[in-house]
Amino acid sequence: xxxIIGLALGIIIKKIKYYKYRNIFIAIxxxxxxxxxxxxxxxxxxxxxxxx
Numbered sequence: 001x002x003x004i005i006g007l008a009l010g011i012i013i014k015k016i017k018y019y020k021y022r023n024i025f026i027a028i029x030x031x032x033x034x035x036x037x038x039x040x041x042x043x044x045x046x047x048x049x050x051x052x
Contacts, residue, residue, distance in 0.1 A: 005033050 008029050016022040038044040 001033070001036070005029065 009026060012022060012025045012029070016025060035044075039047060039049060
């Protein structure tokens with residue numbers, strides 16, 4: 001999961017030239033990563049994805 005996030009961030013940094021849009025995409029990817037991590041770690045939302 002960390003490798004995928006790292007690759008996605010690398011692609012965004014290389015492909016998007018405008019800082020404003022780059023920062024927005026980076027923030028979105030980091031937020032998605034944190035939500036998935038929290039769900040897998042403690043079952044924050046109680047979905048079957050986390051094993052509940």
